[in-house]
Amino acid sequence: xxxxxxxxxxxxxxxxxxxxxxxxxxxxxxxxxxxxxxxxxxxxxxxxxxxxxxxxxxxxxxxxxxxxxxxxxxxxxxxxxxxxxxxxxxxxxxxxxxxxxxxxxxxxxxxxxxxxxxxxxxxxxxxxxxxxxxxxxxxxxxxxxxxxxxxxxxxxxxxxxxxxxxxxxxxxxxxxxxxxxxxxxxxxxxxxxxxxxxxxxxxxxxxxxxxxxxxxxxxxxxxxxxxxxxxxxxxxxxxxxxxxxxxxxxxxxxxxxxxxxxxxxxxxxxxxxxxxxxxxxxxxxxxxxxxxxxxxxxxxxxxxxxxxxxxxxxxxxxxxxxxxxxxxxxxxxxxxxxxxxxxxxxxxxxxxxxxxxxxxxxxxxxxxxxxxxxxxxxxxxxxxxxxxxxxxxxxxxxxxxxxxxxxxxxxxxx
Amino acid sequence: xxxxxxxxxxxxxxxxxxxxxxxxxxxxxxxxxxxxxxxxxxxxxxxxxxxxxxxxxxxxxxxxxxxxxxxxxxxxxxxxxxxxxxxxxxxxxxxxxxxxxxxxxxxxxxxxxxxxxxxxxxxxxxxxxxxxxxxxxxxxxxxxxxxxxxxxxxxxxxxxxxxxxxxxxxxxxxxxxxxxxxxxxxxxxxxxxxxxxxxxxxxxxxxxxxxxxxxxxxxxxxxxxxxxxxxxxxxxxxxxxxxxxxxxxxxxxxxxxxxxxxxxxxxxxxxxxxxxxxxxxxxxxxxxxxxxxxxxxxxxxxxxxxxxxxxxxxxxxxxxxxxxxxxxxxxxxxxxxxxxxxxxxxxxxxxxxxxxxxxxxxxxxxxxxxxxxxxxxxxxxxxxxxxxxxxxxxxxxxxxxxxxxxxxxxxxxx
Numbered sequence: 122x123x124x125x126x127x128x129x130x131x132x133x134x135x136x137x138x139x140x141x142x143x144x145x146x147x148x149x150x151x152x153x154x155x156x157x158x159x160x161x162x163x164x165x166x167x168x169x170x171x172x173x174x175x176x177x178x179x180x181x182x183x184x185x186x187x188x189x190x191x192x193x194x195x196x197x198x199x200x201x202x203x204x205x206x207x208x209x210x211x212x213x214x215x216x217x218x219x220x221x222x223x224x225x226x227x228x229x230x231x232x233x234x235x236x237x238x239x240x241x242x243x244x245x246x247x248x249x250x251x252x253x254x255x256x257x258x259x260x261x262x263x264x265x266x267x268x269x270x271x272x273x274x275x276x277x278x279x280x281x282x283x284x285x286x287x288x289x290x291x292x293x294x295x296x297x298x299x300x301x302x303x304x305x306x307x308x309x310x311x312x313x314x315x316x317x318x319x320x321x322x323x324x325x326x327x328x329x330x331x332x333x334x335x336x337x338x339x340x341x342x343x344x345x346x347x348x349x350x351x352x353x354x355x356x357x358x359x360x361x362x363x364x365x366x367x368x369x370x371x372x373x374x375x376x377x378x379x380x381x382x383x384x385x386x387x388x389x390x391x392x393x394x395x396x397x398x399x400x401x402x403x404x405x406x407x408x409x410x411x412x413x414x415x416x417x418x419x420x421x422x423x424x425x426x427x428x429x430x431x432x433x434x435x436x437x438x439x440x441x442x443x444x445x446x447x448x449x450x451x452x453x454x455x456x457x458x459x460x461x462x463x464x465x466x467x468x469x470x471x472x473x474x475x476x477x478x479x480x481x482x483x484x485x486x487x488x489x490x491x492x493x494x495x496x497x498x499x500x501x502x503x504x505x506x507x508x509x510x511x512x513x514x515x516x517x518x519x520x521x522x523x524x525x526x527x528x529x530x531x532x533x534x535x
Numbered sequence: 536x537x538x539x540x541x542x543x544x545x546x547x548x549x550x551x552x553x554x555x556x557x558x559x560x561x562x563x564x565x566x567x568x569x570x571x572x573x574x575x576x577x578x579x580x581x582x583x584x585x586x587x588x589x590x591x592x593x594x595x596x597x598x599x600x601x602x603x604x605x606x607x608x609x610x611x612x613x614x615x616x617x618x619x620x621x622x623x624x625x626x627x628x629x630x631x632x633x634x635x636x637x638x639x640x641x642x643x644x645x646x647x648x649x650x651x652x653x654x655x656x657x658x659x660x661x662x663x664x665x666x667x668x669x670x671x672x673x674x675x676x677x678x679x680x681x682x683x684x685x686x687x688x689x690x691x692x693x694x695x696x697x698x699x700x701x702x703x704x705x706x707x708x709x710x711x712x713x714x715x716x717x718x719x720x721x722x723x724x725x726x727x728x729x730x731x732x733x734x735x736x737x738x739x740x741x742x743x744x745x746x747x748x749x750x751x752x753x754x755x756x757x758x759x760x761x762x763x764x765x766x767x768x769x770x771x772x773x774x775x776x777x778x779x780x781x782x783x784x785x786x787x788x789x790x791x792x793x794x795x796x797x798x799x800x801x802x803x804x805x806x807x808x809x810x811x812x813x814x815x816x817x818x819x820x821x822x823x824x825x826x827x828x829x830x831x832x833x834x835x836x837x838x839x840x841x842x843x844x845x846x847x848x849x850x851x852x853x854x855x856x857x858x859x860x861x862x863x864x865x866x867x868x869x870x871x872x873x874x875x876x877x878x879x880x881x882x883x884x885x886x887x888x889x890x891x892x893x894x895x896x897x898x899x900x901x902x903x904x905x906x907x908x909x910x911x912x913x914x915x916x917x918x919x920x921x922x923x924x925x926x927x928x929x930x931x932x933x934x935x936x937x938x939x940x941x942x943x944x945x946x947x948x949x
Contacts, residue, residue: 137866137890137892140889219911225909227910234922338753478649484940486639489947509732509752509924509936512939525896528884528897531774532777533776534901
């Protein structure tokens with residue numbers, strides 16, 4: 122049985138040392154880890170081949186592809202770690218500073234979270250990505266990967282741990298739980314004595330299970346029922362490519378558009394044009410009655426369609442009679458991820474930005490921009506759909522907390 | 536049975552309207568609520584008398600005192616609301632803003648959390664305090680008070696709701712659950728469809744129950760096993776008053792010192808002086824063997840003493856041989872609330888500030904300063920002992936989240 126108690130204590134200890142490491146030193150270790158991963162390519166591919174063999178016939182083609190590691194993908198992981206080394210250190214930033222009349226001086230300084238737990242599925246690359254972003258932000262990580270990828274993740278983790286140890290630092294900043302027993306996962310979710318935050322990455326089912334079963338503070342990530350509202354003043358010729366981009370550029374991702382809301386005044390001119398473009402991309406449209414009267418080729422939408430994240434070439438369409446009705450519909454059906462308005466009316470744009478309660482609200486742009494890379498964060502640990510702590514794309518800064526450093530001259534409270 | 540589903544929906548709706556209210560309008564409503572509370576003094580005192588009568592013989596003298604409302608305490612609640620109106624509005628602040636080469640412009644803006652849930656004990660004043668801070672930060676609140684105070688809390692809540700309604704705004708920004716059934720509390724803790732954050736306020740038992748039973752993100756507050764480390768270079772004459780202040784100025788509070796860590800080199804000169812001062816304040820000292828050899832009057836400390844938040848006139852004393860041993864001991868036994876070093880050595884001060892993993896770390900000052908008022912926040916909803924979202928005293932700003940407003944010119948991701 123995995124000794125999570127010891128893993129937790131070791132993570133806190135290693136994290137404490139890491140929290141005061143200089144930026145240069147952290148970057149040196151990150152580059153050493155990247156080099157080591159590339160040097161260990163053969164053994165990692167060998168471990169991965171065992172995972173692939175065991176998963177044969179069990180996993181879909183898409184999941185098998187996500188599981189597979191080859192030389193180029195391992196180089197990709199190493200490059201990811203190197204690029205994280207280039208990013209600015211988020212730790213030790215003076216966020217605020219002030220004197221208090223009582224005689225104390227207060228400084229608010231960014232610090233690492235401490236120990237970050239990550240529960241993910243059969244994607245071995247998350248092992249390297251999560252380590253890099255956690256390490257640069259001064260955090261120890263304890264990882265629990267999907268059982269189908271356990272040998273691959275372990276091989277990646279061992280390689281990085283060896284690099285850290287050989288460089289003279291504590292390898293327990295990265296620990297991988299290779300026990301696939303569910304009881305271990307459950308114990309991990311209650312390790313709040315040692316783990317400061319838990320981030321689930323994967324399917325909606327995994328995220329819900331972690332959110333409901335965890336006594337550690339959780340950051341909910343990833344689920345995206347994203348909307349685009351086509352206002353009556355939208356430019357039809359320009360709107361179509363935005364929708365095609367948001368629906369078809371990549372379909373299995375959380376920032377793809379899943380539902381279109383259309384103002385009834387523009388619908389007769391707009392929807393036939395939309396159908397031309399979408400049918401050319403093999404997109405199925407599921408629409409309400411007013412939309413189907415305009416384009417009979419649209420399938421009939423059920424009420425559930427408007428709350429569904431398809432992650433597929435399907436789009437729901439709902440007609441509304443005002444921007445307020447659009448906002449109300451979106452706030453009821455969305456997941457708080459990313460929603461957009463296409464409009465020429467600045468008042469409607471402003472109202473939409475203010476009233477739509479999502480991490481990212483867009484005017485005249487594709488929802489596909491909700492991404493750490495596109496936002497310029499350099500690295501991303503996930504996209505938060507909750508409002509506590511971090512919202513939207515989470516980069517290095519979002520893996521930090523802060524503390525108050527207070528100094529006085531033997532000052533007492535009166 | 537209380538219809539929490541409807542309460543949740545109404546809170547989201549009312550919160551949406553509140554989130555875009557102007558600062559002036561919010562302040563007007565807050566002042567109207569304060570006036571109304573004072574005007575309703577008689578009916579509130581009447582409701583409170585019923586609570587007091589029902590609690591007789593059930594609650595301790597201290598809890599009876601906390602439960603009691605009189606004219607001066609109601610005026611205090613009203614003044615608290617008025618002073619919150621004077622504070623700066625934390626909503627709508629542009630936190631960051633930048634252009635991305637892809638052509639989009641990103642603005643990061645502070646927004647209310649949405650709906651805040653608060654579970655507290657038999658302290659009617661929390662009803663008014665929580666409303667004020669939530670309202671000013673643009674949040675709807677759903678409150679669940681202790682069963683012993685349910686009539687008092689309901690009377691305060693009704694008074695404020697009437698003020699809001701009469702002023703023409705939606706009273707559902709403040710809703711009080713007056714059902715004392717445990718099943719209702721449990722359902723409330725799973726209302727994550729509507730409630731964005733849950734803040735438990737009260738005993739360690741209450742906080743643990745909410746933390747473990749809640750599917751809503753929780754901010755853990757309040758528990759404080761605070762330490763003061765007397766380094767070998769501390770000024771004994773100045774150190775004693777700081778310790779006396781931290782231990783005796785108020786004993787039942789989370790920022791009072793509970794444990795003293797003393798460098799063995801200063802212990803022989805320091806501990807007898809300390810005992811003189813503390814015994815004059817009737818403080819019981821529970822110490823390890825080296826300390827007891829110096830002051831035989833000290834009681835013997837058990838290992839549990841060092842992890843105990845006494846909230847009473849008791850202090851544990853532990854001797855150490857170095858600042859590192861002190862840091863290690865504190866990080867193992869504390870609750871991450873507030874810890875202090877008394878020293879003349881700037882290197883040790885720096886090391887302590889960096890390595891002690893607490894919300895507030897002090898050099899030469901009393902731990903009693905960890906307080907929203909003392910920090911100059913003007914209002915406080917609690918003191919967070921977790922690292923996610925907010926750490927230490929939480930004021931208006933800590934009840935906000937942010938969102939990204941992104942604009943383009945029908946921009947697509949390539």
